[in-house]
Amino acid sequence: MVVGGGISGIQAALDLATSGFKVFLVERAPTIGGKMAQLDKTFPTNDCSMCIESPKFIECDRHPNIEILTYTEVDGVEGEAGDFTISLIKKARYISEEKCTGCTTCVEYCPVEIPDPFNQELSQNKAVHIYFSQAVPLVPYIDESCTYLKETKCSICEGVCKTNAIDLHQQPEKLTIKVGAVVLSPGYEVFDPKVRGDYGYGTIENVVTSLDFERLLCATGPHEGEILRPSDKKHPHKIAWIHCVGSRNVKEGANSYCSSVCCSYIQKQVILAKDHDADTEATIFHNDIRSYGKDFERFYKRTENLPGVRFIRSYVSIGREIPDTGNVTIRYATDSDGVKEDEFDLVVLGVGLAPPTKVHRLAEQFGIELNAHGFCKTNPINPIETTRPGVFVCGAFGGPIDIPESVMSASGTNALTGALLNSRRGRLARERVYPPERDVSQEDVRVGVFACHCGANIGRVVDVPSLVEYAQGLDNVAHAEEGLFICSTDAAQQISNTIREKGLNRVVVAACTPRTHEPLFRDTLREGGINQYFFDMANIREHCSWVHSKQKEEATRKAK
Structure with a gap:
């Protein structure tokens, strides 16, 4: 168990x-x-x-x-x-x-x-x-x-x-x-800063945890991948991250250990925030950086070298919430100028495990x-x-x-x-049973095309309905459709059903990387009763929507 x-x-x-x-x-x-x-x-x-x-x-x-x-x-x-x-x-x-x-x-x-x-x-x-x-x-x-x-x-x-x-x-x-x-x-569980009222979390609306920020970043999140701050649903342009919230702290209610992942996931969030809006100003307040692991130091350097990114080594405290704007001020210490206070649109707390x-x-x-x-x-x-x-x-x-x-x-x-x-071993194990494989050697080629929105990872850049319409006009394409998540359980089952109902003998999935998904879709073809190698995958996420994230028409044209 x-x-x-x-x-x-x-x-x-x-x-x-x-x-x-x-x-x-x-x-x-x-x-x-x-x-x-x-x-x-x-x-x-x-x-x-x-x-x-x-x-x-x-x-x-x-x-x-x-x-x-x-x-x-x-x-x-x-x-x-x-x-x-x-x-x-x-x-x-x-x-x-x-x-x-x-x-x-x-x-x-x-x-x-x-x-x-x-x-x-x-x-x-x-x-x-x-x-x-x-x-x-x-x-x-x-x-x-x-x-x-x-x-x-x-x-x-x-x-x-x-x-x-x-x-x-x-x-x-x-x-x-x-x-x-x-x-x-x-x-x-992630550390809950609301219990002790750390950094105004729970009382100041524009102070969020790193897990909250993950949902704001995500295509399946509350704003479909748009970073909007909670108070007024506006795009924050000046964001602060605070390290070690609830970790490396000997005070009652906190944890004395290092959570090991926070430095790296904050760097990831800074990179993604800059991908969403290149003009974002990011300030990272830290005790020190503990990004250990293969290529993690290079990951840190990549973040540090981005334009508009500052790493400041200092303990901090929340100053106040500005009533008119909902912005939050942070007080911190510097070697040259003593204690300073800056204003931010959004504050993200790097909570520990x-x-x-x-x-x-x-x-x-x-x-x-x-x-x-x-x-x-x-x-x-x-x-x-x-x-x-x-x-x-x-x-x-x-x-x-x-x-x-x-x-x-x-x-x-x-x-x-x-x-x-x-x-x-093997006493209770059962073998996977697949439907009989259909002999398609005498059939005309009938291709099924399935295009994925991947939430908004693909759909907000590539015009997926236009892509499906284009695919329907190609030679030998018998069926083309789009889906929000082609890799979900119901979508995979739908592909198997469509193979049987429409008599498809070739399948093309336009979605994300074949590195993780190709085995899944090959297995789906076997569930549909055709040879798993009658499958191909077009990686329109990495090759189109991510590479051309600011060029929607070019991304769509390349996807076609």
């Missing part, structure tokens, strides 16, 4: 399942994905976060040896290494995963709006909603703020659902599962020890081993680490679990 469905939990589940083990992937959120799903890009390559993670969602969903249990929490653990009995509570989603088609009609009709948890409450969503566009499972859930759940007054969603998938009387379900080993990957919520209950349930900082206590010689045999750890639960290290530690759990349960 893998507990936690972030990037490390997903990778651990895939490695174990491919090695011949039955895997239960347990996640307390309504979907797998974790914090990585909320990020816009990843450092130091600035690749799209979801373009890396989304294919793994579908791989998990399609894998015959992985059973995904979302909206589920561990209730109790008994037994020993090789023979654990784990009790789970599957919370009421109030929607049947088996009946729901993900059509979102219920979302359209729901009258209740709530702050969107995925967008860091920077925008509104409905009380019934899908957590995010590429969610797995692609099924809505009903929030506790629903009027029916609170006051039994409204049941509009139940009436408009054509598949009778909504059950407002659904109760939590208790499950008992026997497993041989456990991999803990519950991830982390903290242990996951309810970590002490988790440790008690699994009988493991925590270290002095509240993260999992591990074997110094083998940091994947916990203090209890048969229970392993990966990802940021073992301490603050970045995404590549999390993935590496996840693959390490496969080695240790495989050694422990080697005698049982």
Whole structure:
């Protein structure tokens, strides 16, 4: 059993399942994905976060040896290494995963709006909603703020659902599962500066956390990739970043350790902010820069050398909020001019990584020890081993680490679990069954073209409808369509269905990089019943929308 469905939990589940083990992937959120799903890009390559993670969602969903249990929490653990009995509570989603088609009609009709948890409450969503566009499972859930759940007054969603998938009387379900080993990957929480009122967060509207800023940057964020500040929805031109908020601080309520990723993700955010608006003035206040890792120093130098970027080594304090403009002043010290005070349109707090919520209950349930900082206590010689045999750890639960290290530690759990349960390998494993491959040798060429908006990564630069119209006029093209996210679960299924319904025998996907997506789409062709090598991919994101981000007509022409 893998507990936690972030990037490390997903990778651990895939490695174990491919090695011949039955895997239960347990996640307390309504979907797998974790914090990585909320990020816009990843450092130091600035690749799209979801373009890396989304294919793994579908791989998990399609894998015959992985059973995904979302909206589920561990209730109790008994037994020993090789023979654990784990009790789970599957919370009421109030929607049947088996009946729901993900059509979102219920979302359209729901009258209740709530702050969107995925967008860091920077925008509104409905009380019934899908957590995010590429969610797995692609099924809505009903929030506790629903009027029916609170006051039994409204049941509009139940009436408009054509598949009778909504059950407002659904109760939590208790499950008992026997497993041989456990991999803990519950991830982390970001430090909450609101608790202590650090730097005015929670009271000054234009002071946001770095995770809030990630959502502002993201094409699936509250403003579809436009950086607009919360107070007046205007573009900020002068932005300050403050390092080490909640980290490297011995005061009560803060954490004394370095979170290891903050320096680099702030540099990434500065680069992306400058990509959005080249005239942005960026000021980074820091204690010192700790960007360690392959090419991270070069990444720092790249940021430092950008025009309009200042790195200032100083502790800071928030001066005041200016009532007329909503701007925020910051006081800081300099070697030459003493204490100075500058005014900024937006202030971003570089918050550190903290242990996951309810970590002490988790440790008690699994009988493991925590270290002095509240993260999992591990074997110094083998940091994947916990203090209890048969229970392993990966990802940021073992301490603050970045995404590549999390993935590496996840693959390490496969080695240790495989050694422990080697005698049982393959007993419960099932082979993937594909439809019979169609013989197309005597057919006329029928090409299907699928163009992706990639949220706004492609769609805000390339004229995707024009691209689809152009493709429809090409020789041998039998079908062309566009989609918001071609790599989502429902879109991949739609491609398979279209191959069968339209008799397609060639497929071209115009989207992002084939490095992460080509295996997914080849597998989709096999699901559609044709040879996986009748596929080609046009990388219109890197080659067109990113290269020509300020030249929309040129980008569209090149994409064609």
